[in-house]
Amino acid sequence: MMDAPLLPLFILMTSLLAAPILFALPERSARLRTGINLSMAALKVALVGWLSLKVSQGVIYDLRFEMLPGLEFKLQADPLAILFIALSAVLWLITTVYSVGYLEHGPHRARFFGFFSLCVAATVGIAMSGNLFTFLLFYELLTLATYPLVIHRGDVFFFIDWGIYVIYTLAGGLVLLLGTLGLWVLAGTTDFVPGGVLADVVAETPLAAKLLFVVLIGALGVKAALFPFHAWLPIAMVAPAPVSALLHAVAVVKAGAFGIMRVVYEVFGIETAQALGVTVPLAVLAGITIIYGSLRAITQDDIKKRLAYSTVSQVSYITLGVALASPIAAIGALAHLIHQGLMKITMFMAAGNLAEGLGVKRVSQMDGVGRAMPGTMLAFSLAALGMIGLPPLAGFVSKWYLAQGGLEAGQDWVIALLLGSSLLNAIYFLPMLHRAWFCDAAAQRDGAPGRPRIGWMLAAPPITTAVLVLVAGGFANAPFSPLEWTRFIVAIEYQE
């Protein structure tokens, strides 16, 4: 069993099979549920570790299952997949710990953890999809599984805006179905192949290919919160904190960004896409989203909404890096996939702790929270500084590569964009830090003086991820760091 060819399937199954078990567990067996949750998450991390070791040694995993004549369900474990799985496995483990603490005594926990597992299974499936068809299957599963999670604490009142969320995400799914069909009809395959599969089609019918690009990117752009398809993301803020954390860091928006990567690199192929002339418009769109998200973030008073708009902005760094069509920018994009995940999950968990421990939900209530919850706020601050791009934190590394890539691609405006964005980041994050650490707040919080009581299961996860933010930035050049792995991937995608 040292060389199990079914390893990707096992990794998928750790969360996919956990889901029905969790659904079926009675509400009161909390211990058993926690046990299953944590052991499955830990098992997944271990399996992913093993898998990445094997892949780095050159073992190729390729599982196929015929769904329709010629059309396969295909799982593969290429380095790009590993990058994303590793991120989701590690963060799932951490978020699971956090959720157990967060939802203690809450209602419907069986349902919550069941869908939680499904959600992660879908993310892992998306990562390992070997073709767009398989990607589509997991993409829809992800949509379905997040739906109950987001409204988990939903009362009837939350359903007012609900239609928008449903329409956006499901329409995205449908359009992706259309795009996948189009690809299948045009190219006769939906496989992800480095260098792309559409070179012939682009040569023959460039218009059809352009249309396909628009459809696919539009569909994925909904999940990646690309402007103007971002409106659902702030609405999803009704979700419980661990869900928001997972949604923003790993599952949903990342699935969109990851899909854009696959489409640009392995469906069209970067050279074909460049020849088609679609990369620059995509880069510009990403740039607009970056600025727009940041501008909107400044005016939000609700902490989670501010973080949500920040996500809109930050995730588009990834798209930008992909669209710049330069290997160095690609390194930045891939690294940011990881780094943004680590930073954003820290911030959301910290925000959750503020709400749970102190009842603080708005920026204007944040005065002095640093003293009340120093650990949490320290983590939050580290992540915020990282977002702004302060060296040697993780965010700096990705922004650095992005800027260099922009220069290499001859798109000098990217430098200005990144600087402007960093400035905006500072404008909306620094006041929060200022309030937290330097303002005195006794008067503001009514009735809840003294130290807040939150368990270690809530306190530890953000600190852990904050440490990871430090490590990822500080030891960026160490072997097996995200950045090193990223270089490995880019070498494949650019077929060097």
Add this chain to the structure above:
Amino acid sequence: MTPDLIYGVTGIAVFGIGLVGALCAQERLRRVLALKLCSVGAGFLLVVGAWREPPDTPDPVPHALVITGIVVMVSATAVALALIRRLQTLEAEDDA
């Protein structure tokens, strides 16, 4: 003018009349009757199809089919009428 021609057209006419009744009739009973007319029309068509110029004997297969059709139709009619009777009972109870 041979009998098959005359009765063939008759059958189609009866079928058409039945069709009008089935779509337009208002009373439940009349609709059942209209459907029965349709079935007679279809029977005419098959019997006409079986007819051969004497002294040839007609084709027995359509005859068997029509007999089957008649029995099937009476079964269906019986069920429809039972439904009508039951409904009327319930509706009358409501009125009372």
Add this chain to the structure above:
Amino acid sequence: MTDPLVIFDLLLALAIVALAIAALSVRDLYAMIVLFVIFGLLSALAWVRLSAPDVALAEAAIGTGVTGALLLKTLHHLRFASGQRSACMTPAIPVPTGVMLANAAFCGLITLGLAVAFLGAPAAGPGFDALVAGAMPASGVDHPVTGVLLNFRAYDTLMEVVVLLAAVVAVWQIERGLSDAPSPEMGEVWQGFARLALPAIVVVGTYLLWVGAEAPGGAFQGGAVLAAVGLLLLLTRAYVPQPHHRGIARGAFVLGTGVFALVALLVAGGGRVAFEYPLDHAKTLILLIEGMVTISIAVTLAALFHGREPVALRKEVRHDT
């Protein structure tokens, strides 16, 4: 046009069409049924003219006789249930005249199309004549229609008996022993019915006796005649169905289907498939099937006329929803 029979045909055809129209447009439902019965008998006559006496008999006995009786019973029930108020039940929302006209025009177009198609079809098309003639010696019977019904297409006939069974099960299911019109006396409606239907029944019975001498006879016609006897028994209250007769009645309903299907299954073997009677026993087997089917048909038709399952009333009320 010199053939006087053509004139007869034309007049008969006109009468049939006129009666069909009249039956559908006459206001009074009782008159509608009477017109229908005349229509049915004339159609049967037309089929005799088309050399289809078996069909004519079946239509007269079952298609017209039993159907007419069923319709009359239902009409009686409707009049009783709605307290003689009005037998004319117009639905709550009457269909607009425009819609009705459009429907009628639509049907007219369809009919016209069908007529064109009919006139274009071969006058004496290819048929099963030769096939049947060739296969008759191996069928075990002499009468071709019986051969088709009980041998060549016996499967159809079995399923036809199944339809009858399904009908009686459905009717017993639908009509529950709650309230019902008191079994009609031989009132005006029924006297009318008897006047119209009895001659037909007598004719049918005589013909069947006669035809039975040279061919195995028609199970369906025979069954209908027997059913007519049952009908009269029920009408005159000479026989009132009792709850404890249900078992016997069920047995009679399924007898024909059961025996038919069993025979069909049991003959398979030794290279034969289902329904393939061994030639030596074909006649016996067919007679057996016909006999059983006749009993089933008679009882089933009588039960369809009677309607509801005979159950003890009080118990029924409690158990119904």
Add this chain to the structure above:
Amino acid sequence: MTPDLDPMILAIFLPLFGAIAAFMLPRAAALIGLVTLAMTTGAVFWLAQRVLASGAVIVPLGGWGAPLGIDLRADGLSVAMLLLTSAVGFLVSVAALDSLKGADQARQRQYFWPLWLLLLTGMNGVYLSTDIFNLYVMIEVIALAAVGLTVLSGTKAALRAGLEYMYASILGALLFLMGVGFVYMQAGRLDFAGLIAAEPSAAMSAALALMIVGLLLKTALFPLHFWLPAAHANATAPASALLSGLVVKAALYIFLRLTTYMPLPDEILITLIGALGAGAVLWGGLQALRAERLKLLVAWSTVVQIGLIFIAFARAGQVGLAESWKAAALLILAHGVAKAAMFLAAGRIKDEIGHDRIRDLDRAPVRPTLAQFTFALAAISLIGLPPSLGFIGKWSLMEGAMAAGYWHWVAITMIGTFMSVAYFSRVLSAFLRFDRVRAPVGEHQGWALADAAPLTLALTAIGLGLMAAPILRFIEIGYPFGAAL
């Protein structure tokens, strides 16, 4: 004398004998019904194995052979339909045990089984028949038994709906019979081979038109769907599951067969049928959005799905007709399984909560979670989300339409899908949300063994999507008809 048993004969005769036995012995009816269903399913699997091994098989009943006699023929498509019918039927029967267990349902119990077994006889007969007059008799068997099942509950609404259904059924069958008459006049024979051999003529066109209109009426294609929603919504849950999941498929199957043997002569006609399907998708979707009751919503979704199946049939016009039936067949199978699951689940929800008003579903003090979960799974298949069989069916539909450049069918399908998301999420979000103020929430209340059958069906509807490739290969066995003769 030990008779030779043939699985085809058994598939028809077992339910027939079962019906007789269940009618004769009302007290043992349920047991007889279940045993019959199990045995019939076994026979069908036996038949499937035989077809898989040696291709299409024929039994000339009476030894005469078509056209004089009647042949039974089983090929991939008919066996697939038989499998659908008996397997779904078995699970619905299991569910019916629980659903009809009430003390006040003695009568329903007594009559459900014989009627259902007669219905099964008729449907199995349809799938094995090769003779159009025999098909007429079979659809009448189906019609009478189905009407009996529709009015099983005995309520006034059910009776009214049942009567409308009856009228539509008889009229449909009579139109079909008239078509049979024309076929006889022109071709002189009634078997499928005769249909293939017949020269095109006015009579054959009339026959085809009559038969198709009759079948469309029976399968409830818009605008001939008027009888369906009330009939399916007012029947008791297992009856609804059978009617919606299985019964309408019989007429659809005949339609697919006929159009294979007598291809529609004109592109315009194909487009017209597709357009009717589009009408069904849109109108049915609108009505489902407006429906106030769960079962009515589910019934309207049947109208939509039937429309979709006809779009699948018409998806690529004349050129694609030889392939289109496969997409339609996939959708038929998918809908059969998923809709049976959904109706059973809706029935369970209604039983547990006590009503099925959609707007009050979230106020219920009980949460029949498993039934709701089942409903959601079935909805996934009906919406056409992966990896369900419904998804695969929609995929084949749109793939064919795209490849042929028929973008309007793609667009209609997308709109239909979007609408189905909308009307199902009306129900699903009511399941998820809870009114904390008004109702205590017992999350795991309302689990029952009765959920096992619908859940199995729903999981099957999802899981079959993974088996689409073998299913497609299977239904192609023995196609086209002429090749096997």
